[in-house]
Amino acid sequence: MSLTNPWLPQKSPAPVQPTRHEAMSPPITTGAVAPQPGQVWASDSAPRPGTAPAHSGQLWVTGVHGGAGESTVADLIGGYAGEQRWPTSDGTAAVLVVARTHGHGLIRLQETITLWAAGSLPEAHLLGAVLVPDAPGRPAAPLRPLIRVLAGGVPHLWQLDWHEEMRWGAAPRSTRRLTKVVNEITSVHTAMHNTSKENNR
Secondary structure (H helix, E strand, C coil): CCCCCCCCCCCCCCCCCCCHHHHHCCCCCCCCCCCCECCECCCCCCCCCEEEECCCCCEEEEECCCCCCHHHHHHHHCCEECCCEEEECCCCCEEEEEEECCHHHHHHHHHHHHHHHCCCCCCCEEEEEEEECCCCCCCCHHHHHHHHHHHCCCCCEEECCCCHHHHHCCCCCCCHHHHHHHHHHHHHHHHHHHHHHHHCC
């Protein structure tokens, strides 16, 4: 039984620091790594995220709908919670999009990924997507095929475990899977940032 008092403010979890080996070994990409304008088209009626200026190289965490869990994910990885906005910068900002695993969340994620793929969003490095479960257990069976499709539309797709304490805004307890996800995201961002610095020399 948890002794956490949900009526009291909870401390944000400290970002998990990857080891040197993990930071140098990002996971292999599993989907699209860059926009494909001219090959992918986004509907004119598709809802577009708001935008806001970002610092060069900043890591943004953008929820694609309300209640996606962007603040929690941002706290875990030491990123900036974009409040459902897409960053505008010199093109070096990195974005991690976040969605819940219910139908609405996955459809909004698909719409956002399509906008990115079509080149309809400001230039930024899309690291991938994080799926935050909306209920204990695996995602609903009818939604699993859509999740597989979404995985092919982004460089990386990470799925968090269910953490009951997240329902009332508390920091999720540390687990092996959570640590692995945080380390992989950090590694991908570090590799992207280092590559961008090399290209700008």
